[in-house]
Amino acid sequence: MTSDKPPGAEFVIGAAAAVGAGFFTNPIDVVKIRLQLQGELEARGSYRKVYRNTFHAAYLIARHEGLFALQSGIVPALGFQVVLNGTRLGSYNLAKRYQLTLNDDGETNILRTVLVSGVAGSIGAIIGSPLYLVKTQLQAQSAQTIAVGHQHNHGGTISALKLLWQNGGFLGLYRGWYANIPRVFVGSATQLTCFGLFSDWLRPMEIYNGKPILLTFVASLLGGSCVAITMQPFDVLATRLYNQGTDVKGNGVLYNGLFDALYKIFKTEGIFGLYKGVFPTWLRIAPHTILCLVFYEKIARIYNDLGN
Incomplete structure (x- = not known):
């Protein structure tokens, strides 16, 4: 990437890449x-499993709700990607461009990369929290015969945002805003730090000479796979906290916060409760990481070519 690129370009490219992914x-x-x-x-x-596994869940959703149900929450999901990855990837690549995340040898500095990617991701997660809240609740909504978790019965993205505002104003929109911070900090730090380390490790290999997209593909696949393990417990916590029902005062009816949720889930469901859905998490985050970083690389190259 060229050094004369406007700083804001990294944020726009990051947002565009994330929307595509x-x-x-x-x-x-x-x-x-x-x-x-x-x-x-x-x-x-102790309970009946509506969904036996990832593929059975996809089949039931498509059968009972139609194929388009598999794109539930797509509008707030993409909006969240713009905010999160515009901030996260933009900050990471800007810091990398000015060598703030590199050591004296031009390779990934683990501590600096963890801090930059984790903090930038957390800021993006906080700003985009209302979108993640609505995304989660819309994705949880289902036909009564296959329903799991609390059902909010929103009519869509706009009506959900209006309802949250009517019931609690600004605080209603940002209910549970803290729930996504550990998830995104750990996920972002793991993803981009591992991506940087794997890139450094793979780059000297002859197979990657003159093939930056292939290098990005393999490094992002490895980095994305690491995320599924480290992020999963925090991902479950975020889903539960954002989707839980509320009382008349707007307080959660199941959990009082992160630590309360962690304690209750571990106590009743055990360690496996915190790793529910780990396979689809990997099935999502690995391709998402690949697409996001490959799209970033391609868009950045097109941008540079147009500017030259």
Whole structure:
């Protein structure tokens, strides 16, 4: 990337790349949400499994709700991608461009990359929290016969945002805003740090000479796979906190916060409860990471070519 690129370009390119990736991976996100809500606060083996696995869940959703149901919440999902990855990828690539995340050898500095990517991701997550809230609730909505978790019965993105505003104003829109911070900090830091480290490791190999897209593809696949393991418990926490019902005062009826949710889920569902939906998480985050970073690389190159 050229050094004369306007700083704001990184943020625009990051947002555009994430929207492209999000469109393709949203169906897996819908499946993941359903599996994470199945058997909420019920002991393992004590409830009927509506969804037996990832593929069965996708089949049931398409059968009972139609194929378009697999793109539930796509509008707020893509809006969240613009905010999150415009901030996160923009900050990461801008910092990398000015060598703020590199060591003296021009390779990834782990601590700096973790801090830049984690903090930037957290800021994006907080700003975009209302969109993630609506996205989660819309993706959880389903036909009564296959419903799991609390059903908010929103009519769509706009009506959901209006309802949240009417019931709680600004605080209503930002209900549970803290729930996504550990998820995005850990996920972002893992993804981009591992991507940088794998890129450094793979780059000297002859197979990648003159093939930056191939290098980005492989490094992002490896980095994205790491995310599924580290982020999953925090992903489950975020889904549960954002989707839970509220009382007349706007307080959650199941969980009082992150630590309360962590305690209750672990106590009733065990460690496996915190890893519900881990396969669709990997099935989503690995391709999402690949598409996001490859799209970024391609868009940035097109931008540079147009500017030369």
